[in-house]
Amino acid sequence: MAAFTSTILITGGTTGLGYHTTLLLAQQFPSAKIIIASRTDKDNAADTLNKLVQKQQKSSKTSSFAQIEYLPLDLGSTSNIRTFVQNYASRSYPPITALLLNAGLQYHSGDDLRLTPDGVESTFGINHVGHALLFFLLKPHLAPNARIVITSSGTHDPEQKTTVPDAVYESAELLAHPTDKDGYAKKSKGLQRYASSKLANVLFTYALDRRLSTARETKNSSTTSWTVCTMMDPGLMPGTNLGRDFGPVVVWLFTHVAVHLVWLMRLLVGSQNVHLPQESAANLARLAGMRGEEAQRSAGKYFEGRTARNSSVVSMDEKKQEDLWRWTVEFLARDEEEKRAFETF
Numbered sequence: 001m002a003a004f005t006s007t008i009l010i011t012g013g014t015t016g017l018g019y020h021t022t023l024l025l026a027q028q029f030p031s032a033k034i035i036i037a038s039r040t041d042k043d044n045a046a047d048t049l050n051k052l053v054q055k056q057q058k059s060s061k062t063s064s065f066a067q068i069e070y071l072p073l074d075l076g077s078t079s080n081i082r083t084f085v086q087n088y089a090s091r092s093y094p095p096i097t098a099l100l101l102n103a104g105l106q107y108h109s110g111d112d113l114r115l116t117p118d119g120v121e122s123t124f125g126i127n128h129v130g131h132a133l134l135f136f137l138l139k140p141h142l143a144p145n146a147r148i149v150i151t152s153s154g155t156h157d158p159e160q161k162t163t164v165p166d167a168v169y170e171s172a173e174l175l176a177h178p179t180d181k182d183g184y185a186k187k188s189k190g191l192q193r194y195a196s197s198k199l200a201n202v203l204f205t206y207a208l209d210r211r212l213s214t215a216r217e218t219k220n221s222s223t224t225s226w227t228v229c230t231m232m233d234p235g236l237m238p239g240t241n242l243g244r245d246f247g248p249v250v251v252w253l254f255t256h257v258a259v260h261l262v263w264l265m266r267l268l269v270g271s272q273n274v275h276l277p278q279e280s281a282a283n284l285a286r287l288a289g290m291r292g293e294e295a296q297r298s299a300g301k302y303f304e305g306r307t308a309r310n311s312s313v314v315s316m317d318e319k320k321q322e323d324l325w326r327w328t329v330e331f332l333a334r335d336e337e338e339k340r341a342f343e344t345f
């Protein structure tokens with residue numbers, strides 16, 4: 001442990017975008033411990049990544065301190081997240097200089113409403129609620145200059161005309177607990193729930209950035225340098241496991257065939273925003289690695305790849321941002337003391 005001076009924590013670092021980003025960050029920041037966290041690590045991603053890093057460093061010696069480490073985390077369960085953070089805290093890692101809230105999933109099949117053990121619609125629960133709790137509980141472990149980067153998606157924005165149904169946001173309560181009474185459960189099928197959860201990522205980022213900006217202006221807190229931005233859209237990425245709910249054939253085509261036909265996919269979806277995960281990982285690693293003025297300039301911005309651009313019109317709605325923030329804090333905080341801790345910057 002003594003060899004490392006900082007920590008980078010990346011959710012969903014075991015596959016896809018997170019895996020490739022971890023590799024780049026490990027090369028770029030050799031003195032950083034890197035924690036990758038997800039529900040499973042069936043392919044021993046941490047081991048493979050450590051070997052790749054060592055090979056690229058052309059080191060013949062095996063380090064006794066593995067740079068990349070896997071810790072199990074289920075963002076769909078608030079009790080699991082609390083256990084994860086206790087486990088994390090007991091290991092005395094150096095302060096977190098970059099927190100990448102990147103894990104995500106989507107359900108394609110059926111209209112069935114899937115709920116987390118806490119009774120929240122699963123896509124919203126994992127992609128937004130779980131990440132929010134992880135952030136709140138990890139606050140005491142963040143370094144004064146920490147970067148927080150949240151992976152969203154162009155699917156949050158109807159103007160982008162992705163093939164995914166438009167995101168909907170009436171209230172956080174309705175995303176968490178869709179009801180048939182107002183037709184919300186029905187119209188909100190799997191991919192639409194995904195788009196809405198990615199909209200929640202953007203709304204939450206703006207609400208958090210507002211609080212961090214105020215803290216920076218008043219300059220009386222240890223958190224005043226934290227900067228948060230969304231990497232919006234890594235773009236459509238053939239080669240990741242995001243489409244696993246579509247079934248094994250589609251996953252095989254997406255991971256083995258589509259990766260060689262990026263140009264064709266660009267034609268088919270009518271957009272240049274199709275990238276291999278390695279390419280998008282370079283953009284995500286760049287955002288996570290920003291420091292100083294560059295980091296401050298990127299605060300509260302939404303990026304498509306390397307370019308800051310406007311997120312959707314709905315995501316700019318401050319009332320919706322605050323509705324989501326309030327609901328999230330109320331839902332997650334165990335008591336008034338914890339609520340105050342979550343809200344203090």
Ligand SMILES: NC(=O)c1ccc[n+]([C@@H]2O[C@H](COP(=O)([O-])OP(=O)(O)OC[C@H]3O[C@@H](n4cnc5c(N)ncnc54)[C@H](OP(=O)(O)O)[C@@H]3O)[C@@H](O)[C@H]2O)c1
Nearest residue numbers: 012016017038039040074075103104153236237240241242
């Ligand atoms: N692929 C695309 O075309 C695309 C486009 C735009 C945005 N994105 C975004 O990019 C991010 C990464 O996705 P990807 O494409 O790299 O997909 P991926 O290959 O499926 O990676 C997703 C990662 O999230 C983890 N994860 C899923 N559910 C989790 C849970 N409940 N708790 C903890 N970890 C969980 C997965 O591990 P486990 O399943 O083992 O937990 C995996 O490590 C996501 O936020 C996604 O929305 C992807």
